[in-house]
Amino acid sequence: MFNDIPKPILDRMKDLEEIDTRDREDGTPNLERLRQIPPETGKFLAIMAAGVPEGSLLEIGTSAGYSALWLSLACKLRGEKLLTFELLPDKVSIAKKTFKKAKVAAFVELIHGDARGHMSDYDEIAFFFLDAEKEMYAEFYDMVVPSLVSGGFLVADNVISHEQHLQPLVDKAEKDERVDSIVVPLGKGLLVCRKI
Ligand SMILES: C[S@@+](CC[C@H](N)C(=O)[O-])C[C@H]1O[C@@H](n2cnc3c(N)ncnc32)[C@H](O)[C@@H]1O
Numbered sequence: 001m002f003n004d005i006p007k008p009i010l011d012r013m014k015d016l017e018e019i020d021t022r023d024r025e026d027g028t029p030n031l032e033r034l035r036q037i038p039p040e041t042g043k044f045l046a047i048m049a050a051g052v053p054e055g056s057l058l059e060i061g062t063s064a065g066y067s068a069l070w071l072s073l074a075c076k077l078r079g080e081k082l083l084t085f086e087l088l089p090d091k092v093s094i095a096k097k098t099f100k101k102a103k104v105a106a107f108v109e110l111i112h113g114d115a116r117g118h119m120s121d122y123d124e125i126a127f128f129f130l131d132a133e134k135e136m137y138a139e140f141y142d143m144v145v146p147s148l149v150s151g152g153f154l155v156a157d158n159v160i161s162h163e164q165h166l167q168p169l170v171d172k173a174e175k176d177e178r179v180d181s182i183v184v185p186l187g188k189g190l191l192v193c194r195k196i
Helices: 007-025 039-050 066-078 089-102 134-147 163-175
Strands: 056-060 082-086 108-112 125-130 148-156 179-184 190-195
Touching (some): 039 066, 039 190, 066 082, 134 148
Antiparallel strands (some): 148 190
């Protein structure tokens, strides 16, 4: 999967990594920043998504499409499409450019809007990557866990970087008898939940 990443994808990943690093250094306001995952998190997500059972693959929080590019590698392997949701029009137009430049239209579908209004459309979710505003995480968790297929994963980013906000969710997942969960200290900290 990673030994033959097509050049258009690699080139766009590098461009976005440079923009994200520059944004973090030059004080670009939070809303304008790409706020994307680091490459090692992308690789980890792709490895996980490649092995899940049959079902939908969803991402909440596209931004410029960086994490979606990693997940597109798993989708290509599976012959499936990632559905990725983004709220902000400015981010949607950058993501469109990303997916066009990287030539991943066959593996990624971008949906513009608040993903919370779409979750009831999916009742068999195999992989769910949550990377949106932290105050929405608990709401997404409650909507998505019942729809995860057995053996499917919910992965939420930032549980270490935003521990103060997200520790209650980590504690909730730990006690939730529907899932096995663990915090993986990779990147900004991932909560990984596997549906039993
Ligand atoms: C941390 S960034 C995502 C970074 C991206 N996953 C990456 O690593 O390349 C979070 C994004 O989620 C979007 N967002 C927040 N709440 C959302 C919602 N309810 N539905 C869709 N997108 C949302 C924000 O506009 C923002 O662009």
